[in-house]
Amino acid sequence: MSGWAQWEPWAVGGVIAVLVAGFIARALFSDRARGRPRCHRCGYDFEGVEGLTCPECGWTARTPRDLLRTRRHWFKAIVGVTLLVLAAALIRLHAAGGNPLLVVPDRIMIALLPIDPTAGGTEIGPIADELRRRLLAEELDESEVESLFARIASGDDGAPPGSEAWRARYGGLVDAWRSRFVRPGDPEAKVLLSIPPRLEVEVPASWPTTRAVPVELDFEDWWPIGTEAMVELRWQGQDPITVPPMIRIGFRNRASVGRPHGFELPPANTWPEPAILEATVRPRFVDSERLRLAEDGIDVPEGDDTITELVPPPPFTSMPAAVAITTVDRPLDLDLPSIAAWVGDGGADEAVRRIFAPGLRRWDGTRRPFAIRFDVQQAAEKLFKDVLFGLVVELVEVDADGRESVHRRSRIWLPGGPGPNGYWRSRWGISEEDGDALHRAFDPTPGSRWFMRIRGDEELARLALASVVNQGGDPAAFTRWWSGTVERPLRTTEETRRPFIRRWFHPDGVRRPDAP
Incomplete structure (x- = not known):
């Protein structure tokens, strides 16, 4: 205007x-x-x-x-x-x-939140939207912010904390406030950490009931930005003391790519009835100032006295555990098509090499500075319209005596050929790496060389078949999986942009490729 x-x-x-x-x-x-x-x-x-x-x-x-x-x-x-x-x-x-x-006083607006009419029960209502504006404009005083967060933490009869209705009514307010840095001592941090996350598990609508079921795990949380959590997943009712978790994974709510984590559940014919997954979530709050510096490529040692407000990450047992549950829809039985191994040809091998042409990147000065880039559009050629790719990618050092050592191993899977949006969505697991050794790829020792080895893997290729089902494709159209092996020189790039922050990690630390 x-x-x-x-x-x-x-x-x-x-x-x-x-x-x-x-x-x-x-x-x-x-x-x-x-x-x-x-x-x-x-x-x-x-x-x-x-x-x-x-x-x-x-x-x-x-x-x-x-x-x-x-x-x-x-x-x-x-x-x-x-x-x-x-x-x-x-x-x-x-x-x-x-x-x-706009003319309604702040405290009356807060009191009216439980009757805020959300759109279809899924989108933020007008009262919450106006309160969000006032939060971002810093128009609420300290006591009003405290009152608002008390309301958010308790929810209401129709919107218990963490539910879909709570997400629609209160989630936008939390997102608005946590976009600022919230430190561990702030009262808002304790309130946000008390809100249970929403557990989301995507299962193929159809899958053989006798085979392990590929699923994708994701969380929606309202914790302060910079929170990490250790997640253990079991069927509801299983004793956490005597029954080991089906998966134990670390989650970080500030990441460069907000992708789900892929893993496998037992065959559907062994699931309990009803099939309810329960996640025990143990969060820890990572100092936001340290995280901001890390994003800028600055690694602050734990003992650095020049920035006194920085603290090392606390253990996962430092905060009370939260529990999130979700009901998993049992997939319909499906006869998977038989897929034959296809070793490929010259054109296919060259396309696979082009997928990983960007090579290895390094952000010097950060704790885990390495990541590989890959271009999945190279697999969208019509040549691969019936091919599944399950790729094990290894970064190999050959020393002066000709001995090979694998210092990084990544696993990636995707369907080939044109997908729903021009190409199919890819998925990848948590990489294993030897960080100390990978630095040598940027400054090779005399007589040594580095290369990238990409080889096909049938089990990973079958995970790609689940991706076809999840993305609405026809699994019967895929009859081959690429079983070849190719090598290419390792390209290295020093990055000066914001470092790559991983969303999922092993809670016990980075695993080495040579670990048993």
Whole structure:
């Protein structure tokens, strides 16, 4: 809004204010006696009337001076003041886009949150949206923020914390506030960490009931940015002391890529009824200032006294565990097509090499500075329309004596050929690496060389078949999996941009490729 459109409501409001103010002044000050005695109630002319009682209405003056006082028309004045207040409110609304909630006090807005009408129960409602605006504009004082977060943490009868209804009503407010740095000592941090995450598990709609089921695990959380968590997944009702988890994984809510984690559940014919997965989540809050510096490529040693507010990450047992559950839909039984090994040809091998042409990147100065880049669009050629790719990617060092050592191993799977959006979505697991050795790839020792080895893997290729089902494709269209092996020189790149932050990690630390 600019020019006259910006000033129009205020100009119109000024004119209205002057007119109404004149009306109020006239009601209170214009009806003067001007030396002629009259009834103060009805205005009857007292000229020639004996006594102080009005023969018209019966009003009696206390003294003769009362007959000469200015008459105040209070009803008209009250009407004028009411019109002035209403006009001011309407003008303010018009200037602000017509939102009536702008004039509602903060504490009343907070009290009204439980009745906020969310759109279809899934999208933020008008009250929460206005409170979110006030949060971002820092219009709430400290006590109001505390009151708001107490309401968010407790939810309401129709929206318990962590539910879909709670997410719609309160989730947008949390996202608005946690976008700022929240430190461990802040009262908001404790409130946010008390909110259980939403567990999301995607299972193929159809899959053989006798085979392990590929699934994708994801979380939606409202913790402070910079929170990490250790997640253990079991069937609901299993004893966590005697039954080991089906998966134990680390989760980080600030990551470069918000992808789910792929793993396998037991065959569907062994699932309990109902099939409810329970995740025991043990969060820990990582100092946000340290995280910000890490994003800028600055590694601050734990003992560095120059930045006294930095603290090392606490253990996963430092905070109470939360529990998140979800019901898993049992897939329909499906006869998977048989897929034949296809060693490929010259064109296929060259396309696979091009997928990993970007090579290895390094962000010097960070704790885990390495990542490989890959271009999955190279697998979208029509040549691969019936091919599944399960790829084991190894970074190999050959020393002066010709001995090979694998210092990084990654696993990637994807369907080949044109996909729903031009190419199929890829998935990958947590890489194993020897970080100390990988630095040598950027400064090879004399007589040594580095290369990348890519080989096909049937089990990973079958995970790609589950990706076809999840993305709405026809698994029967895929009849081959690439079983070849190719090598290419390792390209290395020093990065100066923001480091790659992984969403999923092993809670016990990075695993080495040579570990048993």
